[in-house]
Structure formats: C-alpha cells, structure tokens
Amino acid sequence: MLSIRNLRVQFGNFPAVDGVDIDLAAGELLGIVGESGSGKSVTMLALMGLIEAPGVVTADKLEFQGRDLLKLNAGERRKLVGAELSMVFQDALTSLNPSYTVGYQIGESLKAHRGLRGAALERRVLELLELVEIPDPKRRIKAYPHELSGGMNQRVMIAMAIACEPKLLIADEPTTALDVTIQAQIMDLLLRLQREQGMGLIMITHDLAVVAEMARTEPPRDTQRVPLPLERPLAGARVAVMYAGQVVETGPVPGLFDSPHHPYTQALLAAIPEHSRGAARLAALPGIVPGAQDRPSGCLLSPRCPRVQPRCNAERPALAQGVRCFFPGEMHG
Template structure:
C-alpha cells in the first residue's frame, strides 16, 4: 500500500529525516519508535505533505497504492490526504479549531471529501462520535474543543481522521498528556477501529509495550534514520542494533530490583554535532574505528557494522 524510499527532510543544514525507507501493507499495523528528535513525526508529516518552508522534502519514491505522491498535483494530493490517508496528531486541543464546534469541524471534512451537506452531514457526524464512544454524542456535536476533556478531544480527532474511511491511518503519539486509564482506552479504540475497517495503521509512540501488543512490525528510528526494522516479537526479543537493545534495557520491567533504571548516555545528535560516520557511534558501547569513518547502510533490517546477532551466533 505505502512505499517510501530515501525520504529526506531538511531544515536548512539540518537533516531531520535522513534517507528513510518504509513499507506498509494493507491492513498492517506498523509501530515506529525512538527517542524525541529521531524524526518519527517529521517523516509522517512529510508523507502527508505538511512540511512548510523552510523545510524541504525529497524522496527517491513516495508511493501510495501505485500513485506517485511527489509527482501528483497539489490539488489531487489534497483530495487524497484526509480521505485515503489520515492522521491523528499529538495535541488534539492544538489541532482542533477553537472557533468552531466539533460537529462543524467533522461536517467540514465530510463536505470537502464526500460532498455531504446539511442533515446528512450532521447524521454522519453523530454516527462518528458514537463510533469513537463519546457519551451523549448529540450534545457533544455542539461543544467547542475547550469544553471537552483531553480524552474527549482525542476521540474527536480520531472521528475526524476516520470520517472518510481511510485506507491508512497514522497515529502520532495519540495518548500524549492523557492519564493512564484514558491512554489504554484510546489505544483499544484505535485497534478496534483498525480491525473493523481493515485499514492499515502506523503507530508513532515512545511506548514499546504498546507497539509489542498492537503492531505486526516495528521500525526503530534514530537521528532521522531507520536503524532496525522487522517483525514482532522477534525484533524486541532479539534486537540486533545496539540502540534497540538499549531501548529494551531501559524498560522498567527489565529493571526490577535495580536501584536505577538503565539509561543510555548522551543525546540524539543535532545540527552541529552530527557524526560523519555512524550516527549512533558517540553513544554506542560497541563502537570501533570503522564506525567513526563510515556510515552503515540498512542491511537485512539493521543499520550496523557490528550487530548484536554476531555475538549470539558465535
């Protein structure tokens, strides 16, 4: 369904996304994980065509169902995005328009992409709020975003995203700033809708447990690159890249009885401290001279000259 090859996004001299390759099959759930600043959200914003100047997007291939998104006229891409490809953003309150009721905003989507108006649009908007399990949906149609809780606004965002029955739904940290109980409800809702509608789902999250439970495949990103990708639970059970192993080691469940959580020293490189060799080399416990001089390619699902699999195989 989705094929991305050598996706790059630059903001001036800074490569926020640096040669990302991703594939998503129809009906598949793909998890994208990594630290803040690793390029997860920017990659998907580029797919949606939402990178504004001074950001510059380029790719060798960016195709959705055999349609070339890069060569597509802007008007045709706007018709596609929001209908066949939809996105649930991190901060629902910031993404919704504070000047209009949630009902009006859902009806606006239905009118733009499906041509629904009047009573038909209102009825469909009501059905969507009911599908995302908002109580007293009829009265909520008349509510403004500031009158709803964070969890309710996130459900409204999901209703907007699924309004036109998309084939691909991207959920970008959909539970940010929500309490644990509401987080679980939102995740269950997304997975239920994905299964009922048969749509593909790309889940961007910091929560490895969520990915392990929901996704069939995972892409681990670091400093704008995919450093490891493969099927679950194999990737989490036997990580090949040292960064994936470090993420797994930092999970609280893996640190029971320890005085402190395991942590990875250092930070994701920025514009001024980007290594010329492997981008992970300044933080990698397995770093060797070759890592400082050369940048590894993604080979057999891992971007590393000395993957952990070598030790286990030996």
C-alpha cells in the first residue's frame, strides 16, 4: 500500500530526513520510534504533503496505492488527504479550530469527500462520536474544543481522521499530554478501530511502551488497565527506530525488543525506568541528536555511541539486514 524509497527533507543545509525507506502493507501496523529531533514527524508530514518552504522534499519513490504522491497537483492531493490518507496530529486542542463546534469540524471532511449534507451529515457525525466512545454524543456535537477534556478532544481528532474510512491512518504522538489511564484508552481505541476497519496504522512515538502495546493481536480484557512498560508484546507489528533523520534499525515486534542490535535501539530500551531498578541513576545516552552545524561525516551516532570504532568516524553505514551499523550486536545483561 505504501512504498517510500530514499525520502529526503532538506531545510537549507540541514537534512531533517536523510534517505528513509518504508514499506507498509494494507492493514499493517508500524511504529516509528526515536527521541525528539530524529525526523519521525517530518517524515510523515512529507508523505502528507505538508512540508512548506523552505523545506524541500525529494524521493526516488513516494507511492501510496500505486499513486506517485510527488506528482499530484493541489486538487488531486486534496481529494486524497482526509479520504484515503489521514493523520492525527500532536496536541488535539491546538489542532482543532476554537471558533467552530467539534461536530461542524468533523462534518467538514464528510462534506468535502462524501458530499453529505443535512440530516445524513448529522447522523454520520453522531455515528463517529459514538464510534470513538465520546459520552453523550448528541450534546457534545455542539460543544467547542475548549469545553472538552484533552482525552475527548483527542477522540474528536480521531473521529475526524477516520470519518471517510481511510486506508492509512498516521497517529503522531496521539497520547502526548494525556494522563496514563487516558493514554491506555486512546491506544485501545486506535487499535480497535484499526482492527475493525482494516486500516494501515503508523504510530509515531518516543515511548517504547506504546509500541509494545501496539503489537497486541487481541484487545486487553480490562480496558481500564494501564499497560506495563515491560509487558512482552505479542507478534503482529513492525517497528522502525529513527535517529538524526535515518532509520537505524527495523524489525518485527517483539523480535526487536528481545534482541536489539543497534546501539541506539539498545540505549532506548535501557532508558526504560524498569531497567534501572536499584541503580543510583537512570540509564541515559550522553549528548544530543546532531543538528545542522555538528552533523558527523561518519556514523551519525558516533559521537554518542559506547561501541564507536575508528571506521565509524570515517564512514557512514548503510541499512543492511535491518540494522545501520558496522558493528551490530545483541544487548546483554
């Protein structure tokens, strides 16, 4: 369904996305993980056609259901985005328009893509509010975003995104700024909708626990349960770990959790608080993601890597067998 080859997003001299390859089959789950500044959101914004000047997007291949997204004109893209390809953005309250009711905003895409009007439109908006489990939807359809909680606004955003039954849904940090119980409910909702509607789902996150939860093939029996960060995930999803604009490791879940090979993936897993029980300090990777002025000529992780070798400083590794590293190895201990 989705095929990306050598995607690059350049802002002046800074490559925010640097040669990303991604494939996604219909109905498949993919988690994209990495710390802030790793290029996760920019990669998906490029796919959606939402990179504005001075950003420049290039790719050897950027196809969705066989259509070349780089060749679409503005009108063709408007027909596609919101109908077959949708995105749930970070921080729902800032993504919703404060001047319009949530019902009106959900209805906009239905009017544009499905031509619904009047009673048929209102019925579909109510169906969507019920689908995302908003209590008392008949009253909430006339509510403004500031009258709803953060969790309910996030559900409204999800309702807007799935209104036209898209083939692919991208969720960009959908649980940011929500408390832990609401995070679990939003995750359960997204996974249930993905299963019921057969959508492809790309989940952007910095939280490996979210990816672990994403890989569940069956919904938890207790929908109020808060997922434990170290619960072993079931099979059924893939994860791509990004660093400094590149995919550094990719593989199925839970395989990547059980035996990570790239030092950065290992550092992300080691940073989970449960792995540092009894230690005086939490495990952490020193340094920061390189910017425009301090981008290494060799491996982009080399200034921070605990296993760095002379070759790492001189050459940039390619992604081979799912790992971008000259000296990959399983994490021990």
